Amino acid sequence: MDNNKKEKNPAAVALGKMSAAKAGAVGMSKKGRKGGKARAAALSPERQSEIGRNAVAARWAKYRAEKEKEAGKEE
Numbered sequence: 001m002d003n004n005k006k007e008k009n010p011a012a013v014a015l016g017k018m019s020a021a022k023a024g025a026v027g028m029s030k031k032g033r034k035g036g037k038a039r040a041a042a043l044s045p046e047r048q049s050e051i052g053r054n055a056v057a058a059r060w061a062k063y064r065a066e067k068e069k070e071a072g073k074e075e
Helices: 010-026 030-042 045-074
Strands: none
Touching: none
């Protein structure tokens, strides 16, 4: 086995498959739906702002990279 890859716990894999199957057509477990709200409630407003700023910066960086790539093709 490659040293960079971790072995997965077979019991955890099976549990994940079971909860995915129980989620059905919705494609999301109940715990997953609750997770975002619980995380937001646990974060301070400053941390929420920081996460939001980082997300916006990442989206703009991706946008700028795509524009630069397009500009390079046109030349």
